[in-house]
Amino acid sequence: MTDTPKPKRARRSARTPSSQPQPGGGAGSPPADASPSQSLPEPTAKPESKAARIVALMQRKEGATLDEMVAETGWLPHTTRAALTGLKRKGHTITSIKNDGVRRYFTTAPR
16 A cells, blocks of 8 residues: 555636537537427426515415415424515515414515
């Protein structure tokens, strides 16, 4: 067993071309066997974020309780309250009303 270190490979950044050819001509080009008549699959629509679902709940006429928002997102209550703080920072006006021991949250569109 020798104690000589192995030489390290040179690091390659994403913009540095590889010395080995990529199958299909590279990451951005279609495969060599693809004909122009074949179309690439259409990108799917971006799924609605959990924050957007919270906003939709709070924009209802009756607003939303913390329990409703937790059930909708699957988050813990403290995470849901932190998301409300994040929405405030993004410009949403969030108000709350407490009736019979239940707090309901309401919002309007960002400023």
